[in-house]
Amino acid sequence: xxxxxxxxxxxxxxxxxxxxxxxxxxxxxxxxxxxxxxxxxxxxxxxxxxxxxxxxxxxxxxxxxxxxxxxxxxxxxxxxxxxxxxxxxxxxxxxxxxxxxxxxxxxxxxxxxxxxxxxxxxxxxxxxxxxxxxxxxxxxxxxxxxxxxxxxxxxxxxxxxxxxxxxxxxxxxxxxxxxxxxxxxxxxxxxxxxxxxxxxxxxxxxxxxxxxxxxxxxxxxxxxxxxxxxxxxxxxxxxxxxxxxxxxxxxxxxxxxxxxxxxxxxxxxxxxxxxxxxxxxxxxxxxxxxxxxxxxxxxxxxxxxxxxxxxxxxxxxxxxxxxxxxxxxxxxxxxxxxxxxxxxxxxxxxxxxxxxxxxxxxxxxxxxxxxxxxxxxxxxxxxxxxxxxxxxxxxxxxxxxxxxxxxxxxxxxxxxxxxxxxxxxxxxxxxxxxxxxxxxxxxxxxxxxxxxxxxxxxxxxxxxxxxxxxxxxxxxxxxxxxxxxxxxxxxxx
Amino acid sequence: xxxxxxxxxxxxxxxxxxxxxxxxxxxxxxxxxxxxxxxxxxxxxxxxxxxxxxxxxxxxxxxxxxxxxxxxxxxxxxxxxxxxxxxxxxxxxxxxxxxxxxxxxxxxxxxxxxxxxxxxxxxxxxxxxxxxxxxxxxxxxxxxxxxxxxxxxxxxxxxxxxxxxxxxxxxxxxxxxxxxxxxxxxxxxxxxxxxxxxxxxxxxxxxxxxxxxxxxxxxxxxxxxxxxxxxxxxxxxxxxxxxxxxxxxxxxxxxxxxxxxxxxxxxxxxxxxxxxxxxxxxxxxxxxxxxxxxxxxxxxxxxxxxxxxxxxxxxxxxxxxxxxxxxxxxxxxxxxxxxxxxxxxxxxxxxxxxxxxxxxxxxxxxxxxxxxxxxxxxxxxxxxxxxxxxxxxxxxxxxxxxxxxxxxxxxxxxxxxxxxxxxxxxxxxxxxxxxxxxxxxxxxxxxxxxxxxxxxxxxxxxxxxxxxxxxxxxxxxxxxxxxxxxxxxxxxx
Numbered sequence: 001x002x003x004x005x006x007x008x009x010x011x012x013x014x015x016x017x018x019x020x021x022x023x024x025x026x027x028x029x030x031x032x033x034x035x036x037x038x039x040x041x042x043x044x045x046x047x048x049x050x051x052x053x054x055x056x057x058x059x060x061x062x063x064x065x066x067x068x069x070x071x072x073x074x075x076x077x078x079x080x081x082x083x084x085x086x087x088x089x090x091x092x093x094x095x096x097x098x099x100x101x102x103x104x105x106x107x108x109x110x111x112x113x114x115x116x117x118x119x120x121x122x123x124x125x126x127x128x129x130x131x132x133x134x135x136x137x138x139x140x141x142x143x144x145x146x147x148x149x150x151x152x153x154x155x156x157x158x159x160x161x162x163x164x165x166x167x168x169x170x171x172x173x174x175x176x177x178x179x180x181x182x183x184x185x186x187x188x189x190x191x192x193x194x195x196x197x198x199x200x201x202x203x204x205x206x207x208x209x210x211x212x213x214x215x216x217x218x219x220x221x222x223x224x225x226x227x228x229x230x231x232x233x234x235x236x237x238x239x240x241x242x243x244x245x246x247x248x249x250x251x252x253x254x255x256x257x258x259x260x261x262x263x264x265x266x267x268x269x270x271x272x273x274x275x276x277x278x279x280x281x282x283x284x285x286x287x288x289x290x291x292x293x294x295x296x297x298x299x300x301x302x303x304x305x306x307x308x309x310x311x312x313x314x315x316x317x318x319x320x321x322x323x324x325x326x327x328x329x330x331x332x333x334x335x336x337x338x339x340x341x342x343x344x345x346x347x348x349x350x351x352x353x354x355x356x357x358x359x360x361x362x363x364x365x366x367x368x369x370x371x372x373x374x375x376x377x378x379x380x381x382x383x384x385x386x387x388x389x390x391x392x393x394x395x396x397x398x399x400x401x402x403x404x405x406x407x408x409x410x411x412x413x414x415x416x417x418x419x420x421x422x423x424x425x426x427x428x429x430x431x432x433x434x435x436x437x438x439x440x441x442x443x444x445x446x447x448x449x450x451x452x453x454x455x456x457x458x459x460x461x462x463x464x465x466x467x468x469x470x471x472x473x474x475x476x477x478x479x480x481x482x483x484x485x486x487x488x489x490x491x492x493x
Numbered sequence: 494x495x496x497x498x499x500x501x502x503x504x505x506x507x508x509x510x511x512x513x514x515x516x517x518x519x520x521x522x523x524x525x526x527x528x529x530x531x532x533x534x535x536x537x538x539x540x541x542x543x544x545x546x547x548x549x550x551x552x553x554x555x556x557x558x559x560x561x562x563x564x565x566x567x568x569x570x571x572x573x574x575x576x577x578x579x580x581x582x583x584x585x586x587x588x589x590x591x592x593x594x595x596x597x598x599x600x601x602x603x604x605x606x607x608x609x610x611x612x613x614x615x616x617x618x619x620x621x622x623x624x625x626x627x628x629x630x631x632x633x634x635x636x637x638x639x640x641x642x643x644x645x646x647x648x649x650x651x652x653x654x655x656x657x658x659x660x661x662x663x664x665x666x667x668x669x670x671x672x673x674x675x676x677x678x679x680x681x682x683x684x685x686x687x688x689x690x691x692x693x694x695x696x697x698x699x700x701x702x703x704x705x706x707x708x709x710x711x712x713x714x715x716x717x718x719x720x721x722x723x724x725x726x727x728x729x730x731x732x733x734x735x736x737x738x739x740x741x742x743x744x745x746x747x748x749x750x751x752x753x754x755x756x757x758x759x760x761x762x763x764x765x766x767x768x769x770x771x772x773x774x775x776x777x778x779x780x781x782x783x784x785x786x787x788x789x790x791x792x793x794x795x796x797x798x799x800x801x802x803x804x805x806x807x808x809x810x811x812x813x814x815x816x817x818x819x820x821x822x823x824x825x826x827x828x829x830x831x832x833x834x835x836x837x838x839x840x841x842x843x844x845x846x847x848x849x850x851x852x853x854x855x856x857x858x859x860x861x862x863x864x865x866x867x868x869x870x871x872x873x874x875x876x877x878x879x880x881x882x883x884x885x886x887x888x889x890x891x892x893x894x895x896x897x898x899x900x901x902x903x904x905x906x907x908x909x910x911x912x913x914x915x916x917x918x919x920x921x922x923x924x925x926x927x928x929x930x931x932x933x934x935x936x937x938x939x940x941x942x943x944x945x946x947x948x949x950x951x952x953x954x955x956x957x958x959x960x961x962x963x964x965x966x967x968x969x970x971x972x973x974x975x976x977x978x979x980x981x982x983x984x985x986x
Contacts, residue, residue, distance in 0.1 A: 206796055207839050209702040286830075293830055302848055303699055305839075308830035337779075337786055337801035337826045340842025346700050346798075347840055349833025355795055 071095040074409070075168030076389055078130045081122035083318035084390035087134070087167075096172045098146040104172050105160055107140040109191035109383075112405040113224070114287070114310055115353055117397055119164075121319060126353040127164050135167030135407075136353065139181060139190030149175050157181040161194040161357065161364075167386070169409045177357060179364050182372050192378035192404035196224035197367045198360050199352050200232050203285055203307045207348040212237035214282040217273060217299060219292070220312070221258050222249040222402045229285055230257045231376045242273050242281065252402050256379070270295050280304065288313045293333035297347065305346040308333070318397075379403030385412040564588040567902070568661030569882055571623045574615035576811035577883035580627070580660075589665045591639035597665050598653055600633040602684035602876075605898040606717070607780070607803055608846055610890055612657075614812060619846040620657050628659030628900075629846070632674065632683030642668050650674040654687040654850065654857075660879070662902045670850060672857050675865050685871035685897035689717035690860050691853050692845050693725050696778055696800045700841040705730040707775040710766060710792060712785070713805070714751050715742040715895045722778055723750045724869045735766050735774065745895050749872070763788050773797065781806045786826035790840065798839040801826070811890075872896030878905045 072093040080086050098104055116134050118124040127134060142156040152158065158178040165171055181190045204210045216233055220226045221243025233239045234257045243258035250261040262272045273281060282304050284296035289311030297306050313328045335347055352360070370376045381401035384392040385408060392405050565586040573579050591597055609627050611617040620627060635649040645651065651671040658664055674683050697703045709726055713719045714736025726732045727750045736751035743754040755765045766774060775797050777789035782804030790799050806821045828840055845853070863869045874894035877885040878901060885898050 202796070206702060207798075209699060289830065302852060303695070305700075305841075308834055310834070311831065333830045334827055335840070337782065337840065337842055338804065340840065341801055341803070341844040342842070342847050344843055344848050345841070347828070347830065347833065348798075348838070349830055349835070350837055351834040354835050355837050359795060 073169035074386060075133050076135070076386055076407075078120060078127070078132055078134050080130050081120065084120075084393050086120055086130075087389050087393070089386050089389075092168070092170075096170065098144055098172055100147040101149060101175055102146040102172050103142050103149060103152050103158075103175050103178060104144040104170060105138070105140040105158060105178070106143040107138045107160075107166065107169055107171060107409050108187035109139050109409070110135050110167050110407040111137040111191045111193075111195055111224075112392055112396055112407060113137070113195050114312060114396070115351075117393060118311075120393070123325070124353070133165045133168050135165060136163065137161050137191060137194040138166040138171070139187040140171075142178070143170070145175070151175060152178060152180075157187075157190070159190045159194055159364075161198070161360065163353065167389070167407060176361070179368065182368050185371065188380050188383060188406045188408070189378045191406055192224070192380055193367065193371070194364065195352055196228040196378070196404065197232070197376065198363050199225050199309060199350065200228035200285075201363050201367060202352075202360075203309060203348075203350050204229060204232055204283065207307050207346070207350065208283045208285075208305050210236050210239065210283060212239070215240040215242065215277055216283045216285065217242045217244075217269075217281045217296065218258070218285050219244050219264075219288055219296075220399070221245045221253045221261070223287075223399070224401075224404045225285070225287065225309070226253070227256055227379050227403050228376070232370075233257065235370065235375050240277070240281075242269075242276075244269050246399070249402050270299060273299055283307065285309065287311075289332055290328040297333060297335070297345070300343075300345050302344040305348055306333075307348045307350055309350040318394075381405050383408050385410065387412050566662035567879060568626050569628070569879055569900075571613060571620070571625055571627050573623050574613065577613075577886050579613055579623075580882050580886070582879050582882070585661070585663075589663065591637055591665055593640040594642060594667055594669075595639040595665050596635050596642060596645050596651075596668050596671060597637040597663060598631070598633040598651060598671070599636045600631045600653075600659065600662055600664060600902050601680035602632050602902070603628050603660050603900040604630040604684045604686075604688060604717075605885055605889055605900060606630070606688050607805060607889070608844075610886055611804075613886070616818065617846070626658045626661050628655075628657060628661070630654055630684060630687040631659040631664070632680045633664075635671070636663070638668070644668060645671060645673075650680075650683070652683045652687055652857075654691075654853065656846065660882070660900060669854075672861065675861050678864065681873050681876060681899045681901070682871045684899055685717070685873055686860065686864070687857065688845055689721040689871070689897065690725070690869065691856050692718050692802060692843065693722035693778075694856050694860060695845075695853075696802060696841075696843050697722060697725050697776065700800050700839070700843065701776040701778075701798050703729050703732065703776060705732070708733040708735065708770055709776045709778065710735045710737075710762075710774045710789065711751070711778050712737050712757075712781055712789075713892070714738045714746045714754070716780075716892070717894075717897045718778070718780065718802070719746070720749055720872050720896050721869070725863075726750065728863065728868050733770070733774075735762075735769075737762050739892070742895050763792060766792055776800065778802065780804075782825055783821040790826060790828070790838070793836075793838050795837040798841060799826075800841045800843055802843040811887075874898050876901050878903065880905055 072091050075090055075092045076087050077090045078087050096104060113136060115124050115126070115136065119127040119134055138160050140158060140160065142152050142154055142158060145152055145154060152175050156178075157180070159181055160166060160171070160173055160178050162171070162173050162177050165173075179194075181187075204216070208216075210216065210233065214236075216229070216239060218226050218229050218233075218241060221230060221241075222245040226243065226245070230241055230243065230253065233241050241257060241259045242262060243253050243260070244262045244264040245253055246265050247263040250263070253261050260272070260276055262269045280299045280301045282301055284299060284304070284306045286293050286296045286306060286308045287310040289308065290313040292313065293306065293308055300306060311328050311332070313324065333347070340347065367376065379402070381403040382392075382395065383406040389407060392407060395401055396405050565584050568583055568585050569580050570583045571580050589597060606629055608617050608619075608629065612620040612627055631653045633651065633653065635645050635647055635651060638645055638647060645668050649671075650673070652674055653659060653664070653666055653671050655664070655666050655670050658666075672687075674680075697709070701709075703709065703726065707729075709722070709732060711719050711722050711726075711734060714723060714734075715738040719736065719738070723734055723736065723746065726734050734750060734752045735755060736746050736753070737755045737757040738746055739758050740756040743756070746754050753765070753769055755762045773792045773794045775794055777792060777797070777799045779786050779789045779799060779801045780803040782801065783806040785806065786799065786801055793799060804821050804825070806817065826840070833840065860869065872895070874896040875885075875888065876899045882900060885900060888894055889898050
């Protein structure tokens with residue numbers, strides 16, 4: 001697919017008007033204004049990349065003004081906070097301007113992350129206000145480079161990590177946000193790697209300082225970060241991995257390296273861990289927040305580290321669920337340093353979205369090295385077209401996935417029986433199968449919904465208990481203070 | 494000095510009666526009851542160790558019953574919570590019983606720690622109730638081994654780490670709490686190593702995961718942990734060390750490896766750090782607590798770790814200062830996981846006293862290896878006799894020391910001009926010099942006291958500011974929640 005073909009495939013595009021992006025983050029939202037002034041940031045090389053995954057050969061720019069007039073590309077745009085339908089497929093027109101140090105990428109595949117779901121509900125403050133194109137990671141081919149860019153050239157295949165703006169066919173990003181794809185890596189794999197693996201790596205090896213013979217509790221072990229974390233744990237000798245996931249996913253995560261899969265829907269994971277490791281675990285990776293953070297903290301051995309990296313418990317339903325948000329907020333874990341000292345524990349918080357990008361360069365390079373050594377390999381759960389982003393988000397939110405959910409910029413075929421569609425047909429078949437599987441999973445999900453409701457009731461009970469416990473602890477503390485005062489009085493007398 | 498000589502040197506011993514120790518921790522308080530029952534824990538080898546630091550040759554036990562009747566040893570005993578005078582020198586009579594897996598150590602030197610000061614004021618709950626012998630670390634010679642002890646033998650020089658009970662001439666401890674002293678290590682050095690170096694090591698290398706090119710803020714850089722941490726930082730390439738200490742100690746800590754000494758009495762250390770490292774530091778070691786923890790947290794770079802390991806700010810004056818305790822308690826740092834996530838930071842708590850001893854074995858071995866490589870070397874600030882424990886504690890509390898304060902079990906000479914006292918004389922001279930230095934430092938300390946008062950006033954002001962800030966933050970948060978609710982309402986409409 002070359003840039004020129006794009007306008008021909010605007011199926012399902014809901015709006016044809018170019019969107020005016022707010023100017024805050026120029027690198028993230030390509031401008032549609034056609035150069036009102038001659039900036040020094042004029043692209044020094046702008047060429048349509050060769051189509052598909054074939055080796056890129058930079059074609060000479062033909063009839064430049066005409067191309068710029070006709071340049072357009074499809075983009076997903078969050079039009080407002082709310083349900084799945086708030087992310088719409090639109091067409092942006094005009095070639096994005098390139099500043100010094102930036103590159104223009106023809107995007108092939110994009111990764112879906114929990115933060116994207118939070119963002120859609122208005123729960124993630126790192127995404128600029130709507131209308132805005134979401135998307136923090138993608139893979140693609142460099143189509144043009146700005147001035148002073150020496151380390152990337154047109155035709156390079158790259159992974160991209162950005163604050164937002166990558167769920168579209170073309171994006172302009174600082175060159176430092178791109179990383180060359182290793183030999184043999186596919187675009188979908190490449191789009192699945194950055195966010196999940198950087199997150200898992202920094203949590204386990206920087207905050208967690210994971211060492212041989214230690215034990216780790218991984219929540220949502222079948223999710224993107226869960227599978228990345230499992231693979232990274234396996235690079236350290238004799239690490240015991242407890243992984244929570246619904247029963248249907250246990251076979252896959254066991255094969256992936258989870259030592260003890262736990263069905264959190266039918267079992268109390270705290271009890272299950274204690275049965276096997278009475279003293280608890282060395283590291284807890286906690287994407288859930290709320291009451292689960294308390295449970296995780298209490299599962300820590302001395303010198304143990306709890307690493308919180310999200311509040312998935314806030315997500316309940318398509319739209320912002322104020323009850324779930326308030327409950328997770330209310331139950332969020334808070335700790336005093338004196339208590340930490342007495343238990344010799346650490347509480348860490350991680351969120352890649354709030355991290356300076358320069359810090360991840362070394363980590364990304366280490367990960368690409370591990371990939372080339374065959375020690376890590378992203379697992380793709382399913383691939384959706386941009387038009388299907390709603391289904392993709394639903395699958396993630398309903399925890400249907402095992403591994404990464406990918407959006408491909410490849411256009412959907414309206415009529416599957418074209419001349420050169422044989423190759424595509426196979427892909428379509430696979431998609432259909434995936435769909436079937438998904439439907440089955442949805443049914444399962446419905447069954448589990450009932451279980452979930454029961455769980456929620458239990459959670460409410462638990463919440464009440466926790467409140468009672470808090471009140472009691474407060475009393476005990478007050479009593480202690482009283483006692484100390486009395487003691488002091490005695491001593492003074 | 495052999496065990497038999499001890500009773501002859503009971504100068505300043507305030508009470509001659511043996512103390513009945515509470516039975517809770519047998520390994521810590523040697524029993525004085527003379528074996529009312531034949532336990533299987535009868536010592537299998539009990540022999541007076543050869544005197545002094547000479548090579549130990551086990552003498553055959555002579556006239557056993559008589560020896561056990563006359564066996565006595567001097568011990569420091571905390572008789573109640575309060576000022577320096579609450580720690581009294583007493584004589585315990587009767588040979589302590591040895592159980593299987595235990596050893597009896599003839600103690601040569603003991604280390605003084607902040608926890609001992611806290612304990613005396615009743616602020617450290619890991620010390621059993623008075624009367625009790627304090628002391629968490631010492632060095633000495635094994636004088637007897639219990640049944641099943643195969644890894645230690647009579648005459649072995651050892652470092653000892655225990656929950657309490659080591660500020661005396663003889664102690665019985667589990668063999669697992671002893672570590673062989675490396676060749677060439679003196680008893681004072683050995684007594685100075687365990688608590689400070691294990692603490693610094695586990696904080697920097699386990700919680701902190703210190704790596705090349707990082708930066709560390711070390712409070713009380715001239716204290717025992719401060720000097721240990723500085724030396725350990727120097728084992729990692731290109732680590733920048735910010736160290737707080739009063740100006741008179743800057744030369745020494747600079748020589749020791751502190752890159753940027755900061756006089757916390759005359760400067761705002763936060764400003765000083767920011768001047769040099771505008772982005773802050775990677776690790777803060779915080780022994781202070783209270784408002785300093787907040788400052789330290791705010792100085793952290795992304796992926797930074799704050800490691801709290803005490804609440805020295807609670808110590809103000811000889812006796813428990815309820816105002817200082819309450820203020821430190823009130824101002825103690827508390828953090829929500831969501832805030833941690835948004836700043837990508839870790840908050841850790843460490844206190845060796847609350848840590849399972851089995852966890853420190855590997856660390857201790859790593860430290861002894863570093864010692865033998867010449868990479869670490871405890872710095873002795875001063876050595877006091879057991880009789881001078883009050884002066885020793887005062888020196889520590891008033892922050893007069895540069896390095897470790899040691900208690901020696903060597904008896905004080907009443908008349909300095911004895912026949913064989915020449916060697917001792919030199920030591921005495923050194924002591925006198927030390928005393929002079931100390932007096933000078935005390936004068937300095939007085940001067941600084943005034944400064945301190947000024948500082949306290951400032952602290953009060955700051956406290957008020959902090960309260961106001963807190964109140965304001967709360968308002969902002971409430972407002973945010975309100976706004977979100979309204980947003981949600983709008984969306985639902």
